[in-house]
Amino acid sequence: MPRLQRVPEANVEYAYGIYLLNTKHRLIKTLRKRYQPSIHGHRTWGSSFVLMDYLTHNGIRRGVKGMEVGCGWGPASVFCAREFKAKMTAVDLDSAVFPFVDVLAELNAVNVKTRKADFTKLKKADLADQQYLIGSDICFWDSLVKPLARLVNRALSAGVKRVIITDPGRPTFYEFCDMMAQKHDARLQEWYAIEPERFEGEVIDIRAK
Ligand SMILES: C[S@@+](CC[C@H](N)C(=O)[O-])C[C@H]1O[C@@H](n2cnc3c(N)ncnc32)[C@H](O)[C@@H]1O
Secondary structure (H helix, E strand, C coil): CCCCCCCCCCCEEEECCEEEECCCCHHHHHHHHHCCCCCCCCCCCHHHHHHHHHHHHCCCCCCCEEEEECCCCCHHHHHHHHHHCCEEEEEECCHHHHHHHHHHHHHCCCCEEEEECCHHHCCHHHHCCCCEEEEECCCCCHHHHHHHHHHHHHHHHHCCCEEEEEECCCHHHHHHHHHHHHHCEEEEEEEEECCCCCEEEEEEEEECC
């Protein structure tokens, strides 16, 4: 069982060594008046905790460069920056998510760079200096399956060491995993998080063959 961590005020949560704000927190309510993410990036999703738990057990090297695609509020980036001192870039197509990333990074005293980009359009040159590519709950439409697979292919051929993606278990994600298994050294596992509560999902850990 994890050590009990008292939180400083209501609507603050603690999971995997980072503080998070839930949607009822006054700061989040204020941000939401001004910024309304519109592609599902309006909260922290359970798959991001599954990713944090997986990385806790199958971690990344300290101080590496990593990119999170489809970051939403960026909890996984903040976790990697905090836990592994990773130099994270959080990418999202929807720039309305970035004020939430900034608040979360500030709350946890880490730096996370943000970049507005369509991850399906990231080029090899954008990926070449990254060692890790991560994502949680980013394969939720049919139209994302092939473009995400192509992104991973480009990342691995650009020299990215590992790509780790979690998902609640959507058919679109399994379709993506099948594509990865045909081409790369891809390990798909069921996984669960226990903080801030139990979430179940799937994780694929992909390396070049
Ligand atoms: C379901 S949310 C997951 C957010 C975060 N990863 C989490 O687990 O809390 C999906 C995120 O992917 C972003 N997204 C969707 N399509 C994208 C694309 N083509 N390029 C970049 N970001 C995208 C959305 O804006 C949204 O923030």
